[in-house]
Amino acid sequence: MPLDTSTYSLALLRLDGRRWNELRRIHAQISTQAAADGSSYLEMGNTKVLCTVTGPAEGRQSGQRGGKDSEAKVEVEIGFAGFSGLERRKRKNDKRTAEMQHTLETAYSSLLLTHLYPHSTITLNIHILSQDGSLLAACLNAATLALIDAGIPMTDYLVACTAASSATSSDSDNSDPLLDLNNLEEQELPFLTVGTLGKTDRVSVLICETRVRMERVEGMLAVGIEGCKRMREILDGVVKEYGKKFS
């Protein structure tokens, strides 16, 4: 029987061999699809997502207008590959997917300089190829890259990470916050997703769907924000690397 998260306290090692403050292997590329206005591919461990950006485009059909008169509307669509994850239930109108879409729409509506594109729509298409935890964080990171690729101006990078509170061992109340969860950890531990803006500590996305003890939240947030900073460096590296190819 595989061990579970309760063994963390035995040697401060997580189920995949990481320490509490380590990210998984992150791999990212931009401009992966020439046909799109902007695109990216991102892996956080075995979570793999593709993102394409279309727009900003003016209302496509007559009668259908983009955003409000003064600014562009951000639309997000998330799709799952048939082989993407363990659960192959109906995904289409899944509530969780709708919530993720909504989270991304809200976050990018305020982040992007939408007033530059009145009456138009910016569409993000996210395709999930493989799921192994931290799905929302991966979507946010991939979307940020694709938007940069599309050249849509924004105030700063929006980057995201997950953080959890490790299981307490029976004889102590100590619990380490854990960074960047995989699927197994997400199933067993209370966790949150935090997104910050660029190099600042400004939190722009914070989602927590599990019950967690109040006194644990502080540590989880601190570790999550620290993780976001490292994530930003990695994404920034990807962008600059890409830039170099054309300089």
Next chain:
Amino acid sequence: MEYFSLKRSNAADRGGLNLSSKVYVRSTKSGKVQKIVRELYLRQDIPCSSNLCRPCLETAPTDYTKKVAPFVLSDTPAGSKNFPNGQYLVPDTNAFLTGMDLFEMETAFHDVIVLQTVLEEVKNRSLPLYHRLIALTKNEGKRFYVFFNEFRQETHIPRDVGETINDRNDRAVRKAVEWYNQHITQAVKTRSKSQMRIPSVVMITDDRDNLRKAKMEKVPAITLADFVFSLENADELLDMMSAAQDQREVRSKKTEVFYGEHYTVSKMMTGVKAGTMHQGIFNVSPYNYLEGSVHVPAFDKSLLILGRENSNRAVSGDVVVVEVLPQDQWKAPSTKIIEEETLNKNDNPEVEDGETIVSERERKALQEEVKRAHGQSSEGKPLPTARVVGIVKRNWRQYVGHIDQGSVRSTSKTSRQQQMVFLVPMDKRIPKIRIRTRQAGELLGQRILATIDSWDRDSRYPMGHFVRSLGELESKGAETEALLLEWDVQYKPFPKTVLDCLPAEGHDWKVPASLDDPGWKGRKNLRDLLVCSIDPPGCVDIDDALHARKLQNGNFEVGVHIADVSHFVKPNNAMDKEASQRGTTVYLVDKRIDMLPMLLGTDLCSLKPYVERYAFSVLWEITSDADIVSSQFTKSVIRSREAFSYEQAQIRIDDASQQDDLTNGMRTLLMLSKKLKQKRYEAGALNLASPEVKVQTESETSDPVDVQTKKLLDTNSLVEEFMLLANISVAAKNYEAFPQTALLRRHAAPPKTNFEELANQLKVKKGLELRSDSSKALADSLDTCVVPEEPFFNTLVRIMATRCMMSAEYFCAGTQAYPEFRHYGLASEIYTHFTSPIRRYADLEAHRQLAAAIEYEALDPSLQSKSKLEGVCKNINVRHRNAQMAGRASIEYYVGQALKGKDITEEGFVMKVFSNGFVVFVPRFGIESLIRLRDLATPEPEAQFDAENYVLKVGGEVNGSVELFEKVNVRITDEVEQSTGKRKVKLTLV
């Protein structure tokens, strides 16, 4: 435009970390096969945890608070014959599976490295053993270190093509041992150039192939037995090794099979789903070891399992799957007492040849049964009978017993010859256990603790091994420990971590004088109320106190004040965890095993007289007709004016010359309690008697002097009524505040069938009618069960009715629908335990919930989680029951001791009639005992059993008859019972 490939380069982009992956294949519910790929991050900073090693200390991981875990393995580990420089042990999976008791010994097996590979395998094979292993890694004195070899780069190995998982795991263990040896050698050498002892890292395995490969690869390895042999206390230790080891070799010689094969898990699950098989817990009758029963949801009455073949190696308590037999094979439950001891006295533990599962004597005993079953009608009606086809979960525990003298070949104390003996468990429902030992001579006459290891198809009895001796049979120390072990009561002294949670002031702790002190925050000052406590004499852990006074509007204010334990015991600290494990204080005749440390239980929490104490108070306004006008809950400070015994309180109330306010308050309480009681009975509450016996002991020696049944006074029920009222009020309040997680107590209505037999007995023997359609009907009809010339008869019926009831249980509100909350016995729609937090954990949890409900303090998260609370309930339900059983067993032992050497004639009543004996209850001592036909005369007289009329006609020189409910005179002597080694009262008919 450049072409971008989505395929990533293999170059690891993480400094120092290497990535590997582990591929699992699993099948989903729909039957498809899924491949799961998991990442593995390989690293070099996993320490060896040896205090000999400095490099590892530098790279040791820190946690969030920047702390480094201290290294575990000693720098001077113990050595042995083969490894004089000391050794670190690396057991393989089988070593733990067969030798866990050995590894748990305090005197041996220190500095052990538990490999991740092994830990995973142990978890796979046995969860209980896995938990014991985890507990060992947390025991500082034992120095067990878990090394995550699969994550360390040097010790991680992929599985070769064509290699079995077992072979791969064996290789991983050898690889880790090899690495450890090199690493430790290196560490010692860099530490000092001069000659130093370099300990060996030794693999322990019994697998021959693994040993051979280790030898080839020059990895130090030894078998568990060889290692134990090289230790000083080898004899004692070797007995503890699971018998499973030797059996492997023995088995190959014999192929005879006694029992049917168990079905596979999938076959059982399909059967259960389809309704052709049923799952339930296997219980063995206390009167007949060959008769078991399994209650399954599909049948009202329990399914009957008769005989060894049908019970197919199930041991009482196991979760089994059964198949109902064709109706022509259905049988009636036994009316005969069958004891293993008398039938199979001469079985030899050593010889298996020519043995059949069912001995000839057993077969005869059962055949007589069947004949009778088919010839009879009502009483002997055949019931659905089933056979066990598989075992879902073994519930084997450690068993206390003694060595059967007849099974010992050589009783010489000096003999070191290994022999097979029988351990006869104290619990009659457990079969004899075969045990291999080298110290049979010494173990005779001792109380022994042993476990069952296996029960194979080719073995008539289960195999087990010796754990330890508790001391001489019948000695107080051994017998007390035996019953504590049998009922799983934790009786070890509180560990330091628990005592550290106590207030630093110790006995000098006082309620703060200043009302501004934070301790007073949210507390009502009730010090002026005339509060007193009423308890059994000598009570030192005073949970509750009461007061009553007249209000100006003519109503009364009544207060129940309960020790404020939750102030001292905070959720989740070591003391709370210990208390939650213990669940309840256990009362034995001469000993109390506390749930909380003495300082709290008998002093700081205890509502002692004349001192100020924190309390949790329930205050009601009650009319003179005992109707509740309002209730209120508050934390408070009280000062009890007096601690009465029931008797003292009664005397004071009855003494008309006492006209002080305190006494008048008690009179008010008594008056109201009588009205409350009346109301409860009108609502259908049951008055069920259970014989309570008090053993008088001389305090110094605590040797029993006399035994008497407890007397009940009005003041007993005074206290009881108000405690019930407080519990009910708190239950309602907590449920209102926490509809999902309130911890409540329910008592289910008994299924009608439970009363069928008793109702029939009363009808046939006394022409009385027992109705059980509601608790009210039952209560009323119990009242009519009287025989004018025999006042005790009614009590006897109540005792028997109690045994037909379900047992009450704690539960979490969200797990039941509201109508199921009902407490049948108390006729209350909701109930909880609140009034004894010093001695019951449930009450402590209720205090915490109530404190949150009145917004005194925030609720701890552990009390918000339904699943956690369910776990708590499950545990305290078991503990509660065990505590009762242990208490009863203790009384039984002391009654036996009190009657030692005495010869008394007493009145008794026949409670149950079998075809070869009957059970008599003696009210004076609260004992019941079996009288067998063969006890009446030798040779055993002929007898005729009229099951329809519950009469046993005994012929021969006795020439008389015994019938149900009959009053008989019995002679009480004592004897040591052969089968259990317990001193028990023996009854004979006069």
